[in-house]
Amino acid sequence: MKRRALLTGEPAPRPSASLGPDYYTNAVLRTHEGREVRFYDDLMKDKIVAINFIYTWCENTCPLSTANMARVQKALGARVGRDVHMYSFTLKPWQDDVAALKEYAKPYGAGPGWEFLTGDNYDLETIRFRLFRWDHPALDFNLEQHVGMVRIINDRLDRWSMCPTLATTRQVVDAISWVEPTKPLAVRKRENVATQARIDAETRHLHAIVARN
């Protein structure tokens, strides 16, 4: 940290801690709108992302998960596509082409900032293992095991979090907030002073009550 930043409490810009395309891969994928994207460069780089896996023929967890993610999208409002990006990847790209994903996304009202993605199975399996691997083949190769979790990543800080897709909307939004950048030191100091003042006031009030009795 530079001396001025130290004295003023302003944070110096941090270098990115991202794992980069070597880890995430730069696989070419297609969105449900038919747009060609690169996984790291276009979807991950410097972003906060919430990623889950679904497939369109799934009748159990996927529709409930996707419905819940739709509620998360609504709760985040205008932040989706600006502060937070939501991605739902297919587990079965050999079944789910662009048209199938578009059809699937429609009833859930997926707006800008929430993409459904398909691509080559080799790439999607690589990405799935990079994000959701349990190091347990019986779980890792059971596709049903991967529809129930949402992985949340702040790429710039390399801060990861995870949450069940069927958790309450509040819990998923909280899990997203855990990866958000820490507030600047000056803001935290102001908040700490205010909080301490509130605690002191409450303590004085309690002491006064005790003294009266």
Place this chain on the structure above:
Amino acid sequence: MKSLMFGALAAASLAAGATAFAADDCDFDISGTWESAPAGADPTVPARYRFGADGLVTTLSRFDVGDRVEWREAAGAVTFFYRLDDPKSPSIIEFLGPDGSTRRGSMEISRYDEGSFTTLDANSDPTRWVRIEAERYFVAFVAQSGEIRTGGPAFAMLIRTDADGRSLFDAFGLYFAQDALIVGTIPAELRRKFMNESRLESDTMLRLELTSAEFERASKVLRTWDRRAREHKMLYEVPYLNNIVFLEQMAQSLNKCGDRIRVKKLGWNVGDEITARYNLPQIPFYYIRSLREMNEPLHLRDADLQKRMGSACAGNCRAPARVSELGRHDLPSRRP
């Protein structure tokens, strides 16, 4: 054979469905050359037929050319047409005259897999048709138990012997190079060390002859993992896990469309006799040993493999048989 085809119409029961393998890339494909030895006919003089994708059946005749045997269409050979009730999952094959419309006979298909099918005719015993492959295909699963904490090399090798007897090798798996643990293409030197069967208890090996379809599926698995190794996109950070998953996927690809080869699925739970009992480095050795035990009748001993690899079949290789269909001449020689 002609009489078998045209002489009697099959009184086949349409209700009896053929024993089939699963869907997707396991669909039956009759295109190619098939050999049949109808009941009552001289088994030393089999008949061969080429089924074209265009619906044409051509009778092939045997020609002795020097010390080689060639099967080809003779001048004035009989040609006719065929029709399957469902080309991907057939239960009836119908034969039509050269005009393509006159019905000449039909047979029920009672069973099929990638290398053979069996037809039933009202007037005779079942006839088995065996696919004639242009090349021979083999797979070998090899492992050494090695040190208890590190394990030994464990890999799968695919061998393709062409019509002239030239063999191509592809091997992938785990090996050690100067104490480094590597999952990737097995160096030729190491592969050659495992071409012959060891008598040591610490070594295990399963070698099988494959159909072209089985070989193609196994090659696809091997190519995918080879690409992962080259592109540094392995699924796990633990090399042992990558190798175990690779070996299991190779094995499972073999019987994806049938049960000719028996395969074990690792359970990864407390009840599993391999993954619950052994540490990761040892799992490939015990997995391959269990595959060997399950497929002992199909295992090729050194002499069997060398004989089959060394004999250029010049496009006349019979697809490997099922265990239940192994004749005395097909059975592997006893271990010395």
